[in-house]
């Protein structure tokens with residue numbers, strides 16, 4: 001059953017008076033409970049696509065259904081409610097430096113009508129899930145990149161959303177930490193059945209976590225299907241390029257004995 | 261004692277004599293009163309105005325072209341007036357509000373009119389310093405604009421707001437001294453009446469010491485608090 005359904009999504013920006021088409025009719029179908037990968041080079045429109053899904057960015061045409069809700073038709077108030085059901089994780093973490101880890105995780109509960117007396121329990125439970133139980137009183141400024149992203153993930157999950165959008169969540173992390181974060185996302189997906197849209201320019205991340213994926217190139221999805229299929233038989237230039245880069249990378253890793 | 265007939269050293273020595281400082285107790289009280297009241301007014305209205313500017317600016321949370329441009333114009337006009345001109349201009353306003361055009365409260369109006377626009381600009385630039393990503397994150401969680409301002413933007417930019425407020429308070433202090441010339445009382449009044457009109461330079465010096473101390477203390481407290489916050493947050 002599909003959980004996220006995007007049809008003919010179009011978006012253009014006006015740059016110096018000229019229209020710049022960034023999304024040129026995106027069609028995407030993500031099943032409930034899967035981790036779906038979207039790969040593309042820098043500037044392909046990945047972040048714009050992600051931001052259109054929770055309407056951080058307006059779109060020009062098309063439709064977006066999330067769990068049967070027509071996102072583009074929501075009024076302001078309903079949109080705020082709906083955003084609370086869509087978690088988002090960012091490359092730069094975007095944590096609140098003024099809040100401790102505990103209060104970062106508690107933020108989504110604080111601003112919604114979540115019962116005040118249950119906040120603590122939920123925050124502790126979420127912190128435990130991401131492995132941060134011993135860092136609750138720390139400020140983000142004193143955490144490592146991996147720990148920061150765990151806070152970001154906890155903050156995105158504390159509302160128990162049904163969809164998690166991960167926009168380059170591991171791109172700022174070293175390979176070892178990347179694996180840990182991907183393992184965490186996989187574990188969360190397995191435990192809670194949350195649907196994850198994993199946007200990245202790292203093929204490893206997708207290969208490690210996803211069964212299905214799409215290749216985004218200059219605002220168009222030029223290829224989609226099973227990860228293995230696209231790997232072994234890439235039909236697009238981007239797909240091929242990624243597969244080749246990946247293979248070279250594999251070889252380097254193997255020869256250096258630093259397998260990823 | 262005057263520099264006209266005594267040496268600098270003698271004047272400095274005289275400036276520490278008890279009878280001079282005894283006469284300064286009440287004026288210092290007046291200056292502190294003006295500074296505190298004005299600073300509170302500047303803080304409240306400066307923050308509100310600064311938030312309004314950041315909110316309504318073209319890529320703010322609530323872009324409103326006409327109000328933003330109008331507010332900007334008014335602020336720029338007020339800021340282009342020298343402090344002395346502002347004091348003179350506010351005389352009729354003070355008469356309207358307090359029924360008299362001189363005195364401490366009348367000058368507080370002039371100080372507010374001059375310093376609110378300045379602090380509003382400082383607040384605006386502090387608030388704009390926040391990373392776009394944090395606002396994006398707050399939005400993605402479903403925050404209302406009000407929640408974004410009160411729970412994210414203000415706390416995140418607090419150290420900058422405090423440093424900016426320090427600058428504003430110091431400007432207020434210097435302006436209270438100026439306002440003394442226009443019947444506001446305080447240190448400035450003493451400095452002008454005795455130091456300028458009667459050449460009692462020892463009294464003038466004492467006034468200068470007090471102003472220096474006030475500014476140093478203000479800056480010290482401002483630095484202390486903002487650094488403490490930055491250290492707590494592990495940002496330095």
Ligand SMILES: Nc1ncnc2c1ncn2[C@@H]1O[C@H](COP(=O)(O)OP(=O)(O)OP(=O)(O)O)[C@@H](O)[C@H]1O
Pocket residue numbers: 013014015020022040041042043044045046047048049201
């Ligand atoms: N607010 C904006 N105004 C104008 N142009 C924009 C805006 N946001 C994105 N773009 C343009 O849209 C294109 C796609 O940007 P986007 O951020 O979606 O790419 P991306 O695939 O996420 O790239 P990256 O891997 O570097 O994050 C780029 O050419 C970018 O310059």
Ligand SMILES: [Mg+2]
Pocket residue numbers: 046047048167168
């Ligand atoms: Mg991006």
